Amino acid sequence: MAEIRLRSILRKELLPLAQRILQISHIPLAVYDAQDNLLLGDTFETEADRYAIAVGEETLGWVQGGEEAAPLASLLSDLALRAVEKKTLANEVLDRYREINLLYNIAAKLTHCREVSTVATVAVEEAQRLIYGTSAVLMLLNPDTQILDLQLIVGDPVAVEPKTSLGEGIAGYVAKTGISEIVNDVAADVRYGEVVPGIRSLLCAPMKALDRVIGVISIHHAELFTYTAADLKLLTAIALQSAPAIENALFYQRQMEAARQREAKLQEQLQELRIEVDEAKRASQVAEITESDFFVQLLQKAKDLRQRR
Missing domain, CATH: 3.30.450.40 (GAF domain)
Structure with a gap:
């Protein structure tokens, strides 16, 4: 539950009105916070009934006096409950805003991470x-x-x-x-x-x-x-x-790994193609030499020499 102090409720909601009522009616009442600090009215010289100002199970203070003290305690309890609800709602809205802002900042940082x-x-x-x-x-x-x-x-x-x-x-x-x-x-x-x-x-x-x-x-x-x-x-x-x-x-x-593998495979295929091209080129060069007129004449001369021997 959001923390609410009785002093803040009196200051914002009731203090001027309560002071005016006490001045006109001359009703002997005193309002204390949970630590027994006097917030409104005069200290009682004799024992008087005390009525709790509470929200749920939490006691925020007391109203001391006669029968007139009970309605005031009830009114202050209602005001305290409304104040708690307002503060709780405000805190929830603030927490949600902070969460959205946090997630936005994290998303911005993650956008460029690959x-x-x-x-x-x-x-x-x-x-x-x-x-x-x-x-x-x-x-x-x-x-x-x-x-x-x-x-x-x-x-x-x-x-x-x-x-x-x-x-x-x-x-x-x-x-x-x-x-x-x-x-x-x-x-x-x-x-x-x-x-x-x-x-x-x-x-x-x-x-x-x-x-x-x-x-x-x-x-x-x-x-x-x-x-x-x-x-x-x-x-x-x-x-x-x-x-x-x-x-x-x-x-x-x-x-990226798939691209690297494809690149490696392509490099391997290119190397194989270079080898095939080199072999084809060498075969073509050999064929060009062996099929030339000079090479044919040279082979014939070699054959004639072997026959003479």
Whole structure:
């Protein structure tokens, strides 16, 4: 729930009106905040009833006085509830704006990335910049072997296996299910296995392209740390934003490799053609020599000499 202080409600909504009512009616009332600081009215010299000013289960303050104090406490509670709703809505709008702005900035950085390593670096560094952690990891799923291959580690060195089977550990589980995970104590999670130095709490989100998981991004903390749903939502957004760029980079990489193979094959064919041309040229030159009148006369003279012997 958004934090609301009773003093701010009185100042914005009710203070002038309440002060005027108290002056005219001479009703003995006093309004206190949750720390018993007097906000309105006069301190009572004798004990008087206190009525809570509350939103849900949270008490923001009290109204002290006779029977007239109850309606004022109810009014202030209603005003506080409306203020909480307004502030919550404003915070949600601000969070959404920040998220959209964040994704736009990441997309702009990824637009010109054609190498898988470059995309991975941008994604992981952005994640670690925006979400507190001591290290971050990106792994890509090999579609043929169904193995997660370690691509990049940033931050503190951590003992991450270079290859992880689908369904193995937290990363393998996220890759298999496509569901993001918060694990604030890996020692208490049976999926994690043996706790390694440098990873005690973590977030892990799948990278999806066309509803197909192509990898995972993880943020780690070396000590016990409480990650929140907002942290996980942010990491998930970064992973989803980065996945198409990874997919495009992989496609570009495959196209470049295919082009290199075609070029190598063409060079091989050209070399074979040169050899064939050279052999044909040599055969033509030999035929030209052996079929000349001079060569025919020379052969006849050699034959005559052999017969005379």
